[in-house]
Amino acid sequence: MSDVNQKAAKAADEASKRIEAAAGRVAQAAERAAAQAAESASGVSHAVQDAAGRAVSEGYERVSDQARESFDQGRDAARRWERGFESSVQRRPLVSVLIAAAVGALLGILFAKHDRD
Numbered sequence: 001m002s003d004v005n006q007k008a009a010k011a012a013d014e015a016s017k018r019i020e021a022a023a024g025r026v027a028q029a030a031e032r033a034a035a036q037a038a039e040s041a042s043g044v045s046h047a048v049q050d051a052a053g054r055a056v057s058e059g060y061e062r063v064s065d066q067a068r069e070s071f072d073q074g075r076d077a078a079r080r081w082e083r084g085f086e087s088s089v090q091r092r093p094l095v096s097v098l099i100a101a102a103v104g105a106l107l108g109i110l111f112a113k114h115d116r117d
Contacts, residue, residue: 004089008082012075019071023064030060 034056089096 004085005082008078008085012078012082015074015078016071019067019074023067026063026067027060030056030063 034053037052037056
């Protein structure tokens with residue numbers, strides 16, 4: 001696998017991990033909200049408690065679905081970018097190497113200046 005493919009795959013994996021972590025935090029927040037709703041509703045009828053539980057559950061499902069959809073879109077975009085980049089490198093390998101060298105030199109200069117400050 002080329003370096004570009006590895007970087008794209010790594011970026012997609014990082015995005016996946018971040019989205020999964022965010023979905024986990026949302027799930028925990030939804031669970032906490034459900035628990036708090038249940039505690040505060042102890043004096044309220046069971047019908048109100050059930051309605052609150054359904055609302056929290058539906059909200060969690062909606063957020064979870066949105067997070068999953070965002071992750072899928074991000075992954076698809078990363079794959080499209082990877083394919084386009086790979087195609088560009090295959091069509092013009094010398095230009096790609098020169099661009100990579102220039103970017104590396106620029107980053108080296110920037111980091112060298114940063115370290116001196």
